[in-house]
Amino acid sequence: MTDLTRNFLSVPQAAERVGVGVPAVRQWISRGHLPVVRIGRRVFVRELDLLIAERDTRRRGGRRTPAGSPGPSDTRHQS
Secondary structure (H helix, E strand, O other), X not given: OOOOOOOEEEHXXXXXXXXXXXXXXXXXXXXXXXXXXXXXXXXXXXXXXXHHHHHHHHXXXXXXXXXXXXXXXXXXXXO
C-alpha cells in the first residue's frame, strides 16, 4: 500500500490522476482548495490533498460556493 501523504504529483500528473484537465487543477490551487509545494518554479501537490479536493469539488457539483457561506452539504440551522 502506498502512503498518499508522501506521494507528490506535478499538476499534469494530478490532472490525469483524477481525470480532469490541467486548468481545473490550477483553479483548485488558485481558489485555495488544493495546497501546493513549490520547488523553484515547479508546483507539486500531495496525492492525498488532491483526492480530498476532487471529492469536495464533486460534492459541490463543480459549483462555486462563496467563502463563508454554507455549502450544499452544510446542515447547520441559522438562527
